[in-house]
Amino acid sequence: MATTSHAEGAVPPVFDARRVVEAIGSTQERLRTAAVVKDALSREDAIEPEHGWPSTFPVSWLRERLTLSPTEERVLWVLIAHELCPVSRRWIRDLNTEQIADPTLDAIRRVVYGVAPTIDAWRELSAEGALRRRGLIARTDGAADAPEHRQTFRVASRVLALAHGDAGLDPELATFAAFDDSEVGLEQLEAAAEFVRSSPR
Numbered sequence: 001m002a003t004t005s006h007a008e009g010a011v012p013p014v015f016d017a018r019r020v021v022e023a024i025g026s027t028q029e030r031l032r033t034a035a036v037v038k039d040a041l042s043r044e045d046a047i048e049p050e051h052g053w054p055s056t057f058p059v060s061w062l063r064e065r066l067t068l069s070p071t072e073e074r075v076l077w078v079l080i081a082h083e084l085c086p087v088s089r090r091w092i093r094d095l096n097t098e099q100i101a102d103p104t105l106d107a108i109r110r111v112v113y114g115v116a117p118t119i120d121a122w123r124e125l126s127a128e129g130a131l132r133r134r135g136l137i138a139r140t141d142g143a144a145d146a147p148e149h150r151q152t153f154r155v156a157s158r159v160l161a162l163a164h165g166d167a168g169l170d171p172e173l174a175t176f177a178a179f180d181d182s183e184v185g186l187e188q189l190e191a192a193a194e195f196v197r198s199s200p201r
Contacts (some may be wrong), residue, residue, distance in 0.1 A: 020163055024088065027074075027081040031091035034111045062136065062159065072124050072131055074112045079103060079137060080163050095197035102140045102152035 063073045081088035082103055095107035105125055113121035123129055131137045136159055141152040158170050 020084075022027070023077055024081045024085050027077045028085055028088045028091065031078070031081070031088050031111060034095060039072070046189060050129045061162065066130065066136075067132060068130060069120070069124065071112050071120055072129075073106055075124070075131060076159055078108055078111055079153060080160065083155060083160055083198060085162070098150055100141075100150070100152055102154060104149060105153065106149035108153065 062068055062076065069075075071168075078088075078092075082092050089101075092103045092107055093101065096104050097106060097112065098104060109121045109125060124131060126132070132139075137153050137155050138156060139151055140154050141150065142150075
């Protein structure tokens, strides 16, 4: 069985449910504003990401370790709010232009990036963007030929687990990997040279 090692000198993860509630609350308010304002929403009005998350907070690992952009992080919070907050779900349904329960790509784009088309929205919400390529969000519509604006999405279960403070190993990895708390330096690991060069020290 393979083992994964925690970083040398790493601080144990800290979970505070109040921080998640606050983040969902700010997301909910932005969803409400977007649903009411609709076409008047501009790129400058688009919601900002949360600031001040401690580096030990599990859900913050996504931003730090995967180097997500602020808007990519906000996409995740919109989808987390959809899962955990009934009020947010209602606002998202109001933003959807179709009779669809899950958030559409169009609704996500307008809330996070604003009404005006932007290259960031096009790239980050595409199949080649980090969110979909790394499995952080997934389509739920199941229609390969669906127009872009009608595609629907959900947040990955692993991301939702981090939002709940679960810092354990992904269940999909648990059958062949385990955490190893022994201190192992990067120079002791066997890895492809290009991975070592791109890894943060």
